[in-house]
Amino acid sequence: VALHFLQASTVRCLLEPWCRELGFIICYGAIVLKLYRHLVEFRTRKAHRWVVRDLDLLRYLCAMIVAVLCYLAAFTATSLDFLQYSELVWQMDQPQSMDAEQVASNMCRPLRWDYVTEAGELLILGFGLQLAIASRNANTQFRERQFLVASILIEFLVSSTFYILRFWYLEEFNPSTLFLALFVRSQLTNTVTLGLIFLPKLWYQHKQVNVRG
DSSP states (O other): GGGGOHHHHHHHHHHHHHHHHHHHHHHHHHHHHHHHHHHHHHHGGGGGOOOHHHHHHHHHHHHHHHHHHHHHHHHHHHHHHHTTTSEEEEEEEESSSSSOOOOEEEEEEOOHHHHHHHHHHHHHHHHHHHHHHHHTTTTOOOHHHHHHHHHHHHHHHHHHHHHHHHHHGGGOOOOHHHHHHHHHHIIIIHHHHHHHHEEEEHHHHHHHHHHHH
């Protein structure tokens, strides 16, 4: 969302997917891997206990990041080829104006590539929800699993609703409405997710200090 405070340009349109998708895979990839560890620890018998170490999770996350980097590199290369024939900045028609001029929307042109990316995001979130259902009986410290599931569920519901509405009503939205929708979505997902991840831990530590005191 912070990039939308800048004037729309080719550079900004190329940077937006990198910031969005790298942030997405780092945040929700880590959450999905945490749920995977909860599931493994819950289903593994004590006699043959398989422990997923933090280093293992870091390796898995790095592999996911590398995959996203390759995907984004392909997107950037395709966009640079697209620039030979058109531009990435979206020019919106304004039929209400007297001369029906096209004005810059301060948004990037919607591409079919975006739909593939959005579908990939929802698939990752759906896989995380499947892991959450499979590990629903697992006991975790300060109910960590429940908060992780809540963060994924909120992202899935908000993002899927946002993508559907944008797909059907994109042409009817003005630039201010689009920016407001992006801002609200960011607050409902990113801000809420950070709160669900860190606030329970801080509250638990504060409670432990009070008990000891």
